[in-house]
Amino acid sequence: MNGVHDMGGMANLGQIAPEADGPAFHHAWEGRVHAMTVASPTRSNIDAGRHQRELIPGPEYLAMSYYEKWFRSLTELLVKHRLVTAQELTSGRADPTSPKATPRLIAEAVAPAMATPGSYLREAGAPAFAVGETVRARNLHPPGHTRLPRYVRGHLGVVSALHGAHVFPDANAHGKGEDPQPLYTVRFTARELWGPAANPRDSVSLDLWEPYLERA
Amino acid sequence: MAHDAHDHDHEHGQEAPSEMALRVKALESLLVEKGLVDPAALDAIVDHFEHKVGPRNGARVVARAWTDPGYRERLRQDATSAIAELGYQGRQGEHMVALENSPETHNLVVCTLCSCYPWPVLGLPPVWYKSAPYRSRAVIDPRGVLKEFGTELADDIEVRVWDSTAEVRYLVIPERPAWTEGMSEDQLAELVTRDGMIGTAKL
Numbered sequence: 001m002n003g004v005h006d007m008g009g010m011a012n013l014g015q016i017a018p019e020a021d022g023p024a025f026h027h028a029w030e031g032r033v034h035a036m037t038v039a040s041p042t043r044s045n046i047d048a049g050r051h052q053r054e055l056i057p058g059p060e061y062l063a064m065s066y067y068e069k070w071f072r073s074l075t076e077l078l079v080k081h082r083l084v085t086a087q088e089l090t091s092g093r094a095d096p097t098s099p100k101a102t103p104r105l106i107a108e109a110v111a112p113a114m115a116t117p118g119s120y121l122r123e124a125g126a127p128a129f130a131v132g133e134t135v136r137a138r139n140l141h142p143p144g145h146t147r148l149p150r151y152v153r154g155h156l157g158v159v160s161a162l163h164g165a166h167v168f169p170d171a172n173a174h175g176k177g178e179d180p181q182p183l184y185t186v187r188f189t190a191r192e193l194w195g196p197a198a199n200p201r202d203s204v205s206l207d208l209w210e211p212y213l214e215r216a
Numbered sequence: 217m218a219h220d221a222h223d224h225d226h227e228h229g230q231e232a233p234s235e236m237a238l239r240v241k242a243l244e245s246l247l248v249e250k251g252l253v254d255p256a257a258l259d260a261i262v263d264h265f266e267h268k269v270g271p272r273n274g275a276r277v278v279a280r281a282w283t284d285p286g287y288r289e290r291l292r293q294d295a296t297s298a299i300a301e302l303g304y305q306g307r308q309g310e311h312m313v314a315l316e317n318s319p320e321t322h323n324l325v326v327c328t329l330c331s332c333y334p335w336p337v338l339g340l341p342p343v344w345y346k347s348a349p350y351r352s353r354a355v356i357d358p359r360g361v362l363k364e365f366g367t368e369l370a371d372d373i374e375v376r377v378w379d380s381t382a383e384v385r386y387l388v389i390p391e392r393p394a395w396t397e398g399m400s401e402d403q404l405a406e407l408v409t410r411d412g413m414i415g416t417a418k419l
Contacts, residue, residue, distance in 0.1 A: 006329060008355045011356075016347070016350050016365075021409075025266070029236050029240040032241075032258060035258035036244060039254070050330055067236075084246060107259070110261055117306060120382075151356075161313075163311065193356075201371075201373070202376070203374075203376050203377070204377040204379060208382075209382070
């Protein structure tokens, strides 16, 4: 989706405000939003969570803080998954006729869950491209979730690493299964992406799935 | 004194809660009432991010890489396993890659599409990393961004920007400052900064 979240290469979005090592959360409510998002039954699909944040209308997305976006997308996902109703969100009270759920994550399970190394690596067919090969990022503009930023579409890059097949967000975010696809790191020169004013030594590398790429 | 009274109120949370604080509290009450989340689990998750993960973890990785050539090599071959050797693994650190700075090369990490960040080694990202100005500019003007962090790079140094578009997470291994010769691994770890491991600063 060509949303405002896909902001690589844009200018004039404000000043960068460096900060020293700060607290993990600047307000207590941010920690609760983070924790609810991690503990929520909706967390099982990280791609759907990212897409839900992308669906926040652009002007609001740009005006919201990071955890305001998390809060909005958490409530919307809960409704979408029929885990809570809009009525319950408004009233703040559970519908007395609704069944009581069992939390997906209990306190004792948090430390092991946080330390358990998950993996997005899956089995799939042989990769089409090899390290060192020049490829072109395809000129795709899907209406749904994608991790192919606009600023590389149509540009030539060189495969610098192959990571095996990973869960494909464009499918997984929409409940179409994991559809694993070979994942590559592709290096684009800064001049290829940004034109002759860029430093000829510089580059930008992205992790791109095979369906985003075509033979150059 | 008035000042003390203010501090006292603040400590006890008697300041009027913000609208967001109220909305979040209401959602939590609802989810607890419905059995969808365990409030003690939420406490444990907050504690994890406030106390168990953070840039001190990444600093241990960097200091080990500086002092142990065998470890540095393992980090190059399979950063996920090498980092797990030190006990750091888990969500948002599932597929790690270490990026070594050198006198000729400087690495900078960003996530233009959201705010992907290696939680087990760096903790949660600073606000600027998650904000539009950094996400938009790091890929097109990395040298200008670095300057705003006080890091000026000569034109003949190659800048490599890494946009974290998948579940691969990047950790920059800064150059070891020359003046640190003879220091212990523990002393070295103290010198390694969060920004050094994102790539917005040199050490």
